[in-house]
Amino acid sequence: xxxxxxxxxxxxxxxxxxxxxxxxxxxxxxxxxxxxxxxxxxxxxxxxxxxxxxxxxxxxxxxxxxxxxxxxxxxxxxxxxxxxxxxxxxxxxxxxxxxxxxxxxxxxxxxxxxxxxxxxxxxxxxxxxxxxxxxxxxxxxxxxxxxxxxxxxxxxxxxxxxxxxxxxxxxxxxxxxxxxxxxxxxxxxxxxxxxxxxxxxxxxxxxxxxxxxxxxxxxxxxxxxxxxxxxxxxxxxxxxxxxxxxxxxxxxxxxxxxxx
Amino acid sequence: xxxxxxxxxxxxxxxxxxxxxxxxxxxxxxxxxxxxxxxxxxxxxxxxxxxxxxxxxxxxxxxxxxxxxxxxxxxxxxxxxxxxxxxxxxxxxxxxxxxxxxxxxxxxxxxxxxxxxxxxxxxxxxxxxxxxxxxxxxxxxxxxxxxxxxxxx
Numbered sequence: 523x524x525x526x527x528x529x530x531x532x533x534x535x536x537x538x539x540x541x542x543x544x545x546x547x548x549x550x551x552x553x554x555x556x557x558x559x560x561x562x563x564x565x566x567x568x569x570x571x572x573x574x575x576x577x578x579x580x581x582x583x584x585x586x587x588x589x590x591x592x593x594x595x596x597x598x599x600x601x602x603x604x605x606x607x608x609x610x611x612x613x614x615x616x617x618x619x620x621x622x623x624x625x626x627x628x629x630x631x632x633x634x635x636x637x638x639x640x641x642x643x644x645x646x647x648x649x650x651x652x653x654x655x656x657x658x659x660x661x662x663x664x665x666x667x668x669x670x671x672x673x674x675x676x677x678x679x680x681x682x683x684x685x686x687x688x689x690x691x692x693x694x695x696x697x698x699x700x701x702x703x704x705x706x707x708x709x710x711x712x713x714x715x716x717x718x719x720x721x722x723x724x725x726x727x728x729x730x731x732x733x734x735x736x737x738x739x740x741x742x743x744x745x746x747x748x749x750x751x752x753x754x755x756x757x758x759x760x761x762x763x764x765x766x767x768x769x770x771x772x773x774x775x776x777x778x779x780x781x782x
Numbered sequence: 783x784x785x786x787x788x789x790x791x792x793x794x795x796x797x798x799x800x801x802x803x804x805x806x807x808x809x810x811x812x813x814x815x816x817x818x819x820x821x822x823x824x825x826x827x828x829x830x831x832x833x834x835x836x837x838x839x840x841x842x843x844x845x846x847x848x849x850x851x852x853x854x855x856x857x858x859x860x861x862x863x864x865x866x867x868x869x870x871x872x873x874x875x876x877x878x879x880x881x882x883x884x885x886x887x888x889x890x891x892x893x894x895x896x897x898x899x900x901x902x903x904x905x906x907x908x909x910x911x912x913x914x915x916x917x918x919x920x921x922x923x924x925x926x927x928x929x930x931x932x933x934x935x
Contacts (some may be wrong), residue, residue, distance in 0.1 A: 574792060
């Protein structure tokens with residue numbers, strides 16, 4: 523009994539410790555002295571790794587999610603005789619929820635895991651300590667460009683995901699289900715608001731990007747310098763990142779819809 | 783050389799995404815960049831606006847000429863006051879009437895205007911006097927049942 527209590531206590535203390543360490547880690551990245559000194563070419567290289575290379579999976583996923591939404595929406599709405607509203611349904615669900623959330627989940631799986639593995643391996647091969655010995659600040663050289671590249675890339679990916687989803691939905695609705703093209707777009711334009719729907723989705727994506735990249739970098743940084751440690755850290759990035767996205771999404775949606 | 787092509791790819795990525803946001807703004811949300819100078823405000827008092835929303839269409843002969851900006855309750859007379867933004871290029875005569883209509887059987891509510899024959903025109907801030915409230919389906923059915931039971935007696 524005492525042993526069980528003790529192990530519970532140890533776990534709680536470890537959790538608190540890692541929360542604190544990750545906060546300090548973030549503070550070191552954001553610290554004014556070095557955070558914004560990230561040289562542009564490193565930022566661009568990371569934006570290529572995180573953003574451009576994630577494009578194929580995000581775009582293909584966007585088209586298919588939009589197409590499925592149109593199909594599902596059509597069958598539900600047609601039982602109320604209002605299948606013309608399918609455009610509005612596809613656009614609103616993509617812009618408000620599916621766009622930010624699914625893109626962020628894909629981003630964690632595609633880019634977040636790669637970040638963790640890369641940094642974990644740098645730690646295993648003692649590149650990080652070597653940098654510190656040479657007087658190169660790893661926060662400035664490694665972490666900061668990656669964090670900012672993630673924060674820039676994910677919202678852009680989200681916009682493209684939603685856009686392609688809406689066009690994929692239009693393709694299915696107009697060509698397969700025979701909805702008049704004009705009413706697909708007109709219904710959508712009437713009900714979608716630029717600030718309330720489009721921009722709030724982008725704001726969500728910025729917050730998700732920040733949290734995902736932070737988790738990925740921290741997991742890589744704190745991983746045990748063994749091959750097993752790196753693999754555990756990569757798993758932890760995907761699991762914690764996905765859970766953080768879904769949990770945060772609920773909170774952000776509640777706040778944005780004024781539920782509180 | 784390789785660094786250059788990466789930079790080009792990132793630049794393209796950012797540009798395409800920005801263009802995507804622009805398409806979302808213009809094509810999907812129907813955002814229009816127009817200043818307040820292009821429209822003037824009219825008010826109309828309705829006894830019942832049930833289901834009318836802000837941003838609802840204001841149409842004249844089926845053509846959209848404006849939108850609903852604001853709906854408030856006037857606590858002195860307990861009627862709803864609807865504020866509408868109408869395009870500058872559409873002058874409306876003084877005896878214009880406004881009614882709340884429904885597009886389709888279950889569609890959204892909008893305001894339909896019909897112009898009268900008066901020579902003078904409404905100015906910004908004027909109130910449309912001749913209004914017809916939204917039709918509430920339950921009231922109609924109630925009236926129908928009431929008249930049927932009266933007939934059968």
